[in-house]
Amino acid sequence: MAIKMVSYRMISIILSIVVILGIITYYFLFLYPRPTEEVKEVNIAVFMPLSGEQSVYGHDILQAIQYAAEEINSQGGIKSLGGAKIKLIVVDITSDASKAVSIVEDTLARYKISAAVGPGLSYLMIAVQPIFIKYKIPAVTGAISIDILKNNPRDEPWVFMMGPTSEIFGGTSAKFLDELRKRYNLSIKIAIVHGSTEYEVRTAEAAYSNFKNLGFDIVLKEQYSTPLTDATPIVQKVAASGANFVYPVSYLTDAILIIKTMKALGVKAVVIGGGAGYLYPSFYEALKENVAYVISVAQWNHDFWPKDKIEEYKRKFNVLFPQEQVGVNYAGVYALKEAIERAGSTDPIKIAEALRRLVINTGPAGPPMYYGVEFDERGWNKRAVAVMVQWTSDGRLITIYPFDLAKGSFQLPK
Amino acid sequence: MFESILIQAIINGIAVGSIYAIIAVGLNIIFGIMKIVNFAHGEYLMIAMYAVFWLYYYLGIDPLFTMPVSLLVSLFLGYIIYKIVINKIIYREDYVQIAVTMGLSIFLIGMAQLLWSPTYRGITTPYATYSIYIGGYYLSFPHLIALLYTLIISIFLYYFLKYTKTGIAMRAAAQDAIGAGLCGINIEKIYLLAWLFGIGIVGASAGILAGIYYTHPYIGQILVLYAFIVAVIGGLGNYIGGLIGAFILGIALSISTTYVSPDLSLALAYLVFIIVLLLRPSGLMGVRVVRRA
Numbered sequence: 001m002a003i004k005m006v007s008y009r010m011i012s013i014i015l016s017i018v019v020i021l022g023i024i025t026y027y028f029l030f031l032y033p034r035p036t037e038e039v040k041e042v043n044i045a046v047f048m049p050l051s052g053e054q055s056v057y058g059h060d061i062l063q064a065i066q067y068a069a070e071e072i073n074s075q076g077g078i079k080s081l082g083g084a085k086i087k088l089i090v091v092d093i094t095s096d097a098s099k100a101v102s103i104v105e106d107t108l109a110r111y112k113i114s115a116a117v118g119p120g121l122s123y124l125m126i127a128v129q130p131i132f133i134k135y136k137i138p139a140v141t142g143a144i145s146i147d148i149l150k151n152n153p154r155d156e157p158w159v160f161m162m163g164p165t166s167e168i169f170g171g172t173s174a175k176f177l178d179e180l181r182k183r184y185n186l187s188i189k190i191a192i193v194h195g196s197t198e199y200e201v202r203t204a205e206a207a208y209s210n211f212k213n214l215g216f217d218i219v220l221k222e223q224y225s226t227p228l229t230d231a232t233p234i235v236q237k238v239a240a241s242g243a244n245f246v247y248p249v250s251y252l253t254d255a256i257l258i259i260k261t262m263k264a265l266g267v268k269a270v271v272i273g274g275g276a277g278y279l280y281p282s283f284y285e286a287l288k289e290n291v292a293y294v295i296s297v298a299q300w301n302h303d304f305w306p307k308d309k310i311e312e313y314k315r316k317f318n319v320l321f322p323q324e325q326v327g328v329n330y331a332g333v334y335a336l337k338e339a340i341e342r343a344g345s346t347d348p349i350k351i352a353e354a355l356r357r358l359v360i361n362t363g364p365a366g367p368p369m370y371y372g373v374e375f376d377e378r379g380w381n382k383r384a385v386a387v388m389v390q391w392t393s394d395g396r397l398i399t400i401y402p403f404d405l406a407k408g409s410f411q412l413p414k
Numbered sequence: 415m416f417e418s419i420l421i422q423a424i425i426n427g428i429a430v431g432s433i434y435a436i437i438a439v440g441l442n443i444i445f446g447i448m449k450i451v452n453f454a455h456g457e458y459l460m461i462a463m464y465a466v467f468w469l470y471y472y473l474g475i476d477p478l479f480t481m482p483v484s485l486l487v488s489l490f491l492g493y494i495i496y497k498i499v500i501n502k503i504i505y506r507e508d509y510v511q512i513a514v515t516m517g518l519s520i521f522l523i524g525m526a527q528l529l530w531s532p533t534y535r536g537i538t539t540p541y542a543t544y545s546i547y548i549g550g551y552y553l554s555f556p557h558l559i560a561l562l563y564t565l566i567i568s569i570f571l572y573y574f575l576k577y578t579k580t581g582i583a584m585r586a587a588a589q590d591a592i593g594a595g596l597c598g599i600n601i602e603k604i605y606l607l608a609w610l611f612g613i614g615i616v617g618a619s620a621g622i623l624a625g626i627y628y629t630h631p632y633i634g635q636i637l638v639l640y641a642f643i644v645a646v647i648g649g650l651g652n653y654i655g656g657l658i659g660a661f662i663l664g665i666a667l668s669i670s671t672t673y674v675s676p677d678l679s680l681a682l683a684y685l686v687f688i689i690v691l692l693l694r695p696s697g698l699m700g701v702r703v704v705r706r707a
Contacts (some may be wrong), residue, residue: 051531051532051533051630052531052532052534053532053533053630054532055531055532055533056533094532095532138659140550222675222676223677224676224677225677227534227628229627229628229637230626230627230632230634231432232426232429232430232668233667233668233671233672233676233679234671234676236419236422236423236426236671236672237671237672237676239419239422240419240672240673253534253536253628256536259569260542260543261554263543263545264542264543264544264552264554264555264557265422265426265545265546265552265554265558266547266552285538286536287538287543288538290543365488384585
C-alpha cells in the first residue's frame with residue numbers, strides 16, 4: 001500500500017512538472033514578443049526571358065524595372081518601412097514556357113520574395129501563374145491574355161494585369177478601322193494572320209470577332225507556327241486572299257520577317273499590327289524606312305511621358321525610345337511600391353491585399369504618364385485602355401487614337 | 415500584285431527549294447562517296463552563320479562578302495571533326511555512324527547555346543527587301559543570290575566530277591572503294607576531300623543564308639530536316655537528284671501552303687517524301703540496290 005501511494009504521488013508531481021514546462025515552452029515559442037528586425041530591403045523578383053527568341057522583350061522590360069527601382073530608391077525607398085530599398089532579384093526564365101515553370105518555382109522556394117514582376121509575354125505568364133498562386137506571391141505583369149484573369153482565384157487575385165486585355169486590343173483595333181473606313185470611304189478587306197502563342201491567338205480572336213461585329217470583310221484568318229523560319233508562305237496567302245489591309249499579330253522576329261517578305265514580294269496591304277513585335281525600336285532598326293505607315297495597337301506609347309524623361313531614358317539605355325512594355329512595367333513597379341507602402345510590411349500576403357485595394361490617380365503610374373491603377377476582382381487594372389500608334393519613315397512612333405490621347409494624326413499610305 | 419498567284423507560288427517555291435538544295439548537295443556528296451549520313455550537317459552551317467553574324471555585328475561586314483571566312487571556318491571545323499571523330503567511324507556499322515553524327519549535332523548545338531545563348535540574331539542588309547520584278551512577278555534579291563549560288567555550285571560540281579582527275583577518282587571511290595584503292599587511288603585522301611567538299615559547300619553559303627534566316631543554335635537542324643527529305647527524294651548520294659528533289663519539294667510546299675495552310679509545311683514535306691519513296695524506293699535518281707541471298 002505504501003508503494004502504491006508513493007507511485008501516485010510521483011506520477012502527480014511528474015505530470016505537474018510536464019504541464020508547467022509545456023505552458024512555459026508554448027509561451028516562449030508562440031506568444032513571447034520578438035524584437036522587430038529593421039527592414040533594410042524588400043525583395044522583388046523579376047522573372048523575364050533573357051535568352052532565346054524573346055530575349056529582346058525581356059531585356060527591354062528589365063531596363064524599365066531597374067529604372068523605376070533606382071528612382072524609388074533614390075527618392076528614399078519605402079518610407080513606411082523606414083526607407084527600405086527595393087532589391088531586384090533578376091531571374092532569366094528563358095523563352096521556353098516549360099523551363100520557366102521550374103525556374104520560377106525554384107526561385108520562390110529559395111528566396112524570401114515579397115512580390116514579383118512577371119514576364120510581359122502571355123504564354124510565359126500563363127505558364128508560371130500557378131506558381132505565384134501556390135506560393136501566394138503577388139505579381140504585376142504587362143501580359144494581356146484574358147486567360148490570366150480567368151486563372152486567378154476570383155476575388156483573390158495574385159497576378160495583377162497592368163494593361164488592357166486582348167479583348168480591348170481587338171475592340172480598339174476594330175473601332176479605329178471603322179473610323180478610317182468612314183473618314184476615307186474605304187472598302188476594306190482584312191487578312192488576319194497570327195502566331196500560335198497565347199497572346200497571338202487571343203488577340204487575333206478578339207480582333208476577328210470585333211471586325212466581324214462591325215461588318216468588315218475578313219478574307220483570311222490564318223495561324224502559323226511560332227516562330228517563323230520563312231514568312232513566304234504566309235505572305236503568299238495574304239496576297240492570294242486579295243486583302244488590302246493585313247492584321248498580323250506577331251512577336252518581334254516574326255514581325256520583321258513578315259514585313260521584309262511583304263516588301264520583297266511587293267505585297268502592298270496596309271499593315272495594322274496586333275501589338276508586340278510591331279512596337280519595338282528593334283522593329284525599326286531591322287527595317288528602317290520600310291516601317292513607314294505601319295500602324296499597331298498598343299498598351300502604351302512613350303509619347304505619354306514628358307520629353308525630358310524620354311530623353312533621359314534614351315540616353316541611359318541607348319535606345320531609340322522607351323517601348324510599350326517600358327511604360328507598363330515602370331507603372332507596375334510603382335504600383336508595387338505603393339502597395340508595399342500601404343501594407344507597411346514585406347509580407348507578400350499583406351502586399352497582395354494592398355494591391356487589391358489600391359487606387360492610383362497621380363504620379364508615375366497615374367495620368368498623364370499612365371492611365372492610373374485600380375484592380376478589379378479578377379486582377380485587371382480597369383483604368384487601362386489600348387491606343388493605336390503609327391510609324392514614320394524616320395523611326396518615330398506616334399499615338400494617333402483614341403483622339404483624346406492622340407499626339408498626331410493618322411497618315412494614309414500613298 | 416501578281417499576275418497569277420500560282421505562278422508566283424512556283425517562283426517562290428523554286429527560290430526556297432534552292433536553299434534546301436544547297437544543304438542537300440553537301441549531304442549527298444558525303445553520303446555518295448563516304449556512305450556516311452551526316453546528321454550534324456546543319457550544325458556546320460549554323461557555326462558558319464555565327465561567324466558571319468559576328469563579322470557583321472563587330473566589323474559591319476556585309477554577309478555576302480564574308481564567304482571566304484565562313485568557308486574557312488566550316489572547313490577548319492570540318493577538318494578537326496574529321497580527324498578526331500569521322501575518320502574512326504567510316505568503316506563502322508550504320509548505327510554507329512548515325513549515333514555518332516547525331517551526338518555530334520547535339521554537342522555542337524549545346525556548345526552554341528552555351529557560348530552565344532539561344533537568342534535569335536538577325537542581320538539587316540540594305541538589299542533585304544529588294545526584289546527583281548519581271549513580267550508581273552517578284553523574286554526577292556536574297557533568294558535570287560541563293561538560287562544563283564546553287565546553280566553555280568551544281569555546274570561546278572558537274573564539271574569537276576566528270577572531267578577532273580580528282581573528280582573521277584571520287585566517283586570511282588563512290589562506286590567501289592576497294593576497287594578504286596586497288597587502282598592506286600588514295601581512298602583516305604578522297605574521303606577527306608569529299609568530307610571537306612560537303613562541309614565547305616554548306617559553310618560558304620552561310621553569308622547568303624544569314625541574310626534570309628535568323629542565326630540561332632537550332633537553325634541548322636530546322637533547315638537540314640528539309641534537306642534530308644530532298645536528298646532522299648532525289649536519291650541519297652545523287653546530287654543532281656537532290657537538286658531536282660529540292661525544286662520539286664520547294665514548289666509543292668509553296669503551292670500547298672498558299673492554297674491550304676502554312677502550318678502544314680512540314681507535314682506536307684513528309685507526305686511528298688512518303689509518296690516518292692512508295693513509287694521509287696531508291697529516290698528519283700537513286701540507284702536501285704538488289705541484295706542477293
